[in-house]
Amino acid sequence: MNNLIRASVRCLRAGSTAGYPSMRLPAGPVSFTAARLLCAATDMQQTLGEMVKKDKVVVFIKGTPAQPMCGFSNAVVQILRMHGVDDYAAYNVLDDQDLRQGIKEFSNWPTIPQVYLNSEFVGGCDILLQMHQSGDLVEELNKMGIRSALVEAEKESK
Amino acid sequence: MVVTAEVLRDKLLKELEAVHVEIEDTSPNRCAASFKALIVSCQFEGKPLLQRHRLVNGCLAAELKEIHAFEQKTLTPEQWEKQKSQ
Numbered sequence: 001m002n003n004l005i006r007a008s009v010r011c012l013r014a015g016s017t018a019g020y021p022s023m024r025l026p027a028g029p030v031s032f033t034a035a036r037l038l039c040a041a042t043d044m045q046q047t048l049g050e051m052v053k054k055d056k057v058v059v060f061i062k063g064t065p066a067q068p069m070c071g072f073s074n075a076v077v078q079i080l081r082m083h084g085v086d087d088y089a090a091y092n093v094l095d096d097q098d099l100r101q102g103i104k105e106f107s108n109w110p111t112i113p114q115v116y117l118n119s120e121f122v123g124g125c126d127i128l129l130q131m132h133q134s135g136d137l138v139e140e141l142n143k144m145g146i147r148s149a150l151v152e153a154e155k156e157s158k
Numbered sequence: 159m160v161v162t163a164e165v166l167r168d169k170l171l172k173e174l175e176a177v178h179v180e181i182e183d184t185s186p187n188r189c190a191a192s193f194k195a196l197i198v199s200c201q202f203e204g205k206p207l208l209q210r211h212r213l214v215n216g217c218l219a220a221e222l223k224e225i226h227a228f229e230q231k232t233l234t235p236e237q238w239e240k241q242k243s244q
Contacts, residue, residue, distance in 0.1 A: 110215055110222045126229055127207050
């Protein structure tokens with residue numbers, strides 16, 4: 001029961017914190033709207049480099065964590081939620097065509113969603129799902145100093 | 159270019175020397191061309207998932223531009239045998 005309540009709290013928090021980048025990124029060198037004005041492709045690549053470094057967990061999805069607009073993006077959001085990862089940066093590629101195209105080039109990856117852990121490209125939905133299933137995700141999060149909620153839940157049930 | 163399951167299958171068999179390929183056309187469930195692939199190849203041996211997927215993405219680069227969604231599972235022959243016996 002406790003778990004249920006906590007899960008729903010997490011859900012709410014994810015919805016409110018990981019919104020559009022402008023809410024997460026204060027004014028500064030990586031301000032996304034400012035970078036948009038420059039607009040050149042090379043600037044976009046540089047901006048993306050800063051975006052993936054700024055937060056430990058970064059995802060590029062269609063829609064928002066509160067309202068994913070695609071089943072695969074939703075899967076990524078749900079997996080992170082299951083692990084209790086709610087402090088992450090989510091960028092909505094549907095908001096911006098340059099971002100949508102730019103991240104594909106940046107990662108050399110043809111599809112959305114895309115997941116970055118510790119500035120490193122991890123993969124898309126399939127890879128995150130398989131990492132989740134194999135236990136690798138718990139390990140990767142652990143290396144980054146993030147304790148997966150699944151580990152905590154397992155401990156409690158013992 | 160019309161991308162069909164056969165086109166993808168043939169390319170993967172040839173270019174990735176896949177020993178087994180299953181392609182499911184999942185387009186009816188979605189709004190545009192979508193496929194789900196199981197690919198078994200020796201070329202995946204010793205490579206982490208990301209590199210395996212990159213191999214597949216590279217092989218199907220032209221086709222992926224026309225495809226809305228592409229799910230993939232990449233196994234070595236050994237992993238494939240193990241999975242079959244489960």
